[in-house]
Amino acid sequence: MSERRFVLLMLAPAVLFLGFLVAYPVALLVYNSFFEVELINPSGRIWVGLANYVDALTSKRILETAQRTLRYSVFALCFEFIFGFGAALLFSAIADRSHWHRTIFALPLMISPIVAGLLWRFLLVGDIGILNYGLTALGIIPDPRGINWLSDTDIVIYSVAFADIWLTTSFVALVSYAGLTNIPRDLLEAARIDGANAIKRFWHVTLPLMRPVIAVVVIVRGIDALKTFDLIWIQTQGGPRQASEVFSMNIYQRMVRYGDLGEASASATLFLVFMIVLAGLAYWKIWRTDNG
Amino acid sequence: MADRAPHDFGKTVINAAALLLVLSYALPYVYLVSTSLKPAADVQQIPPSFFPDGVSLENFATVIGTAGLPNAFLNSAIVAILTTLLSLLIAVPAAYVSALYRRRITVLFLLFALVTRMVPAVSLGVPLFQIMKTLGLLDTTIGLVLAHTSTAVPLALLLMSAFFEGVPKELEEAARMDGCTRFGAFLHIILPLMPSGLAISALFSFIASWNEFLFALLLTSQNSKTAPIVIAEFNSVYGLAWGPMTAAAVLYSLPVILVTLLLQKQIVGGLTFGAVKG
Amino acid sequence: MKKTLSCTVAALALMTSAAHAEAITVLVEGGGHSLQQAAADAFTKETGIEVNFVEVPYQGVYDKLSAEIASGTSNYDVATIDVVWNAAFAAHVEDLTDLFTDAVKADIPPALVMDANAGNKMMGMPAWANAEIVFYRKDLWEDPANQTAFKEQFGYDLAPPATWQQWRDMASFFTKDGMYGTVVIGGTSEEWMAEVLQAGSPGVILDDAGNVILDNQAHIDALENYRAPLCLDKSVPDNALEISWGEAQNLFYQGQTAMMKFWAHAYKMTPEDSEITGKVGVAPMIAGSAGIAAIPGPWYNVIPSTSQHKDAARQFISYLVAHNALGIEAPLGLAATNSAYESYMGKPGYEHFGPLMETLSAPATKGRPLSEDYQELVDEAVMPAFQGALECEDNVAELLQDAAATARDILGQ
Numbered sequence: 001m002s003e004r005r006f007v008l009l010m011l012a013p014a015v016l017f018l019g020f021l022v023a024y025p026v027a028l029l030v031y032n033s034f035f036e037v038e039l040i041n042p043s044g045r046i047w048v049g050l051a052n053y054v055d056a057l058t059s060k061r062i063l064e065t066a067q068r069t070l071r072y073s074v075f076a077l078c079f080e081f082i083f084g085f086g087a088a089l090l091f092s093a094i095a096d097r098s099h100w101h102r103t104i105f106a107l108p109l110m111i112s113p114i115v116a117g118l119l120w121r122f123l124l125v126g127d128i129g130i131l132n133y134g135l136t137a138l139g140i141i142p143d144p145r146g147i148n149w150l151s152d153t154d155i156v157i158y159s160v161a162f163a164d165i166w167l168t169t170s171f172v173a174l175v176s177y178a179g180l181t182n183i184p185r186d187l188l189e190a191a192r193i194d195g196a197n198a199i200k201r202f203w204h205v206t207l208p209l210m211r212p213v214i215a216v217v218v219i220v221r222g223i224d225a226l227k228t229f230d231l232i233w234i235q236t237q238g239g240p241r242q243a244s245e246v247f248s249m250n251i252y253q254r255m256v257r258y259g260d261l262g263e264a265s266a267s268a269t270l271f272l273v274f275m276i277v278l279a280g281l282a283y284w285k286i287w288r289t290d291n292g
Numbered sequence: 293m294a295d296r297a298p299h300d301f302g303k304t305v306i307n308a309a310a311l312l313l314v315l316s317y318a319l320p321y322v323y324l325v326s327t328s329l330k331p332a333a334d335v336q337q338i339p340p341s342f343f344p345d346g347v348s349l350e351n352f353a354t355v356i357g358t359a360g361l362p363n364a365f366l367n368s369a370i371v372a373i374l375t376t377l378l379s380l381l382i383a384v385p386a387a388y389v390s391a392l393y394r395r396r397i398t399v400l401f402l403l404f405a406l407v408t409r410m411v412p413a414v415s416l417g418v419p420l421f422q423i424m425k426t427l428g429l430l431d432t433t434i435g436l437v438l439a440h441t442s443t444a445v446p447l448a449l450l451l452m453s454a455f456f457e458g459v460p461k462e463l464e465e466a467a468r469m470d471g472c473t474r475f476g477a478f479l480h481i482i483l484p485l486m487p488s489g490l491a492i493s494a495l496f497s498f499i500a501s502w503n504e505f506l507f508a509l510l511l512t513s514q515n516s517k518t519a520p521i522v523i524a525e526f527n528s529v530y531g532l533a534w535g536p537m538t539a540a541a542v543l544y545s546l547p548v549i550l551v552t553l554l555l556q557k558q559i560v561g562g563l564t565f566g567a568v569k570g
Numbered sequence: 571m572k573k574t575l576s577c578t579v580a581a582l583a584l585m586t587s588a589a590h591a592e593a594i595t596v597l598v599e600g601g602g603h604s605l606q607q608a609a610a611d612a613f614t615k616e617t618g619i620e621v622n623f624v625e626v627p628y629q630g631v632y633d634k635l636s637a638e639i640a641s642g643t644s645n646y647d648v649a650t651i652d653v654v655w656n657a658a659f660a661a662h663v664e665d666l667t668d669l670f671t672d673a674v675k676a677d678i679p680p681a682l683v684m685d686a687n688a689g690n691k692m693m694g695m696p697a698w699a700n701a702e703i704v705f706y707r708k709d710l711w712e713d714p715a716n717q718t719a720f721k722e723q724f725g726y727d728l729a730p731p732a733t734w735q736q737w738r739d740m741a742s743f744f745t746k747d748g749m750y751g752t753v754v755i756g757g758t759s760e761e762w763m764a765e766v767l768q769a770g771s772p773g774v775i776l777d778d779a780g781n782v783i784l785d786n787q788a789h790i791d792a793l794e795n796y797r798a799p800l801c802l803d804k805s806v807p808d809n810a811l812e813i814s815w816g817e818a819q820n821l822f823y824q825g826q827t828a829m830m831k832f833w834a835h836a837y838k839m840t841p842e843d844s845e846i847t848g849k850v851g852v853a854p855m856i857a858g859s860a861g862i863a864a865i866p867g868p869w870y871n872v873i874p875s876t877s878q879h880k881d882a883a884r885q886f887i888s889y890l891v892a893h894n895a896l897g898i899e900a901p902l903g904l905a906a907t908n909s910a911y912e913s914y915m916g917k918p919g920y921e922h923f924g925p926l927m928e929t930l931s932a933p934a935t936k937g938r939p940l941s942e943d944y945q946e947l948v949d950e951a952v953m954p955a956f957q958g959a960l961e962c963e964d965n966v967a968e969l970l971q972d973a974a975a976t977a978r979d980i981l982g983q
Contacts, residue, residue, distance in 0.1 A: 018405065018442065041640065091310065111503075115324070123323070125809075179454070179458075276407055338824040
């Protein structure tokens, strides 16, 4: 079999599958974005050209939301990565005995997001939020009403990220850990014999070999963070005063709550284009460099 | 002795740090379990207490008595297992060539997979509903498996391709010198070296399906309703049954704990390519 | 009256039951299932038509029904929908005008009939209704020490609050001994909207002609009054913006607040082992200058135009309204018709029905505007102004003027 045919055959199932179940809906999405059309009545549509895009791009609200989404995602991603990668390094340092550590660390993955969102709401919200009682007991804040996590408009966008960080640090940790176990021991051993200390070994051996895994983790988690919707919706519904509203919430509201398929599709398409640009950059910068 | 002391000290610090991290990370889950064991009047006590005053199983009794829940658990398990298998079947070969046969088409393909991951789920729901309706797959296990697979494939694909990146191309060439076909080299030589990547991809495909809500809500109604939908029903407009909801969530997490424990062996079991090459 | 209704249904049933055994599928939320199961069983017994309930979570009712309608065919013959979705579905459901006989109309509070009126048709039949009423701690109100102290401080007798002023007085009075008088809900604006009606506004957000009246005097007065316990009297927890229905209810159950305005169904739902069990009293919603008023929370049975069994569905809906009282034994214990509520009046455990009926039937009680843009108006215009006001700094009139401008922009006025 020729190399070319082999490649195509191996790709075919995935291409067909994703083409049918994802690309077609996406094409529909882009198509809908040029119409004034209601979700409930897709046959009654009026061509409006780029009007939906003009509306979206000139809306101050949408631009604010986009900025907020970026802040949220960077905040969440940083903590997820630091905690997750740190945990993976710790686990690999105690390799053969980290079995239970890793399983316990994966516990958040096992809770359905609706419950997780409510759980975090109840951990943070005034009066019943046990987090503030804990912080009070540790002497960090003077009394349990010290921080209004979900009603202070200055911090709420970060407070709602706690749930996301908690839920997905496990993903970063487990994938990174699996990546670490794939690093050939003899390479590390050789470096040690050459006299490299732990930090040098990490910097010159582990990190370069981990590059593909780190790239995938950062890109996938970055995309998911930008897409976050239900966790925040359950905690605050975007409030107070829209201070925790993120971009996909905007799409959801337009699509489902207002039934405005056209505008929602335009927002979603813009969102998609933005992410493609971002992911393209990430790809050229981190993933490809040493393989290109 | 003098030489070993700092080493032991370092180990102790690492162990303590790992333990602290894991325990603090587990706290919210423990709180969830403890809430599920509280009697109805105490689940949202003011001031809150971390542990229940007295253990009560009334929430679990309510959950087990909820019509349709055992069935929903079963549906969830079937859908999640089928989704995992189908996702790996579709994603692994594609990831393999994307990593080892890098060329323009595979790069484009990976970017395409990435883009499919970016689409907000809410904008996929209605088109998927219509596809499934046309195919007559509404409220069937297969329909939901297809929908879940469409979100699991991109993730499995990206993860697997990252793991395949670590495979030296020479390994495949060596296998083909020994008389393997390209496919044979993939199936018999390289795939068996990837237990950790496979385990991780399987785990996350499984979890993505196990907890998925939106597609399950739209695409199922009676026959193939999954547990996240039934759990969500504890939160009605007339009030949140938080006690039973936590109990259901705890019960629902138990099978995944088992799956994770089982897969942990595979995650560690990754062979080193260096050893193979040598 | 009940009898005449039953007769019509029986006649209808006779006419069609001879045809063949049918089955209808009904899309419901959990509450709608339990409230209608008993009547459905009786209906099947009488007519031979099977009723198959598809139960989904709250949001699923809207999502699934709109997806079905958009796809052009539907598996659902009846859907029980929240009134907030009426406007969205109005163009896609059958006209039920013929089911609103004079007898039916006379038996249903006028505000509920109004909410079904989509201009050119009656789009749905009320299945049950709910409204906010006053919940208070009987033990505290009956305590002689409290009665004396209250009278001394405010110059009138301590009784369940009936007016805006009394509400504020009593909230201040009971803010003592580690307890708050009441709570201000900042997570949702519906309770404030009820006060807008109490202040005499011809509608909330929009008037009957569809003009934006979000910045009229009644809206302003109501918002000032609504935030007074939070901003002036300090008789409520200060984290109002975090508080939604669930938190408000929980504060009351936990003995942290002395009174609350809450949906009537909660009267039957106090946890058995809660410290306030047996100490809860109920009274009608409070009154402003226009008297008692509330925003009802009814659910409607509608027949999607895509239904395949419209006749059977019609029969089922008229049977439900004729046998409306059958739902009262269900855990939520709600109904839509006066006769259903009256049949339980005076029974122990149903003390909330009196205040609920009085509130639902009050002249100023009125539904939300039946606008397709209602949800967008609330999310984009109302909530930012409402939550801004609850930060206690900005001028209420200015906030509402901005909100009204946003609302006009949305509606293209």
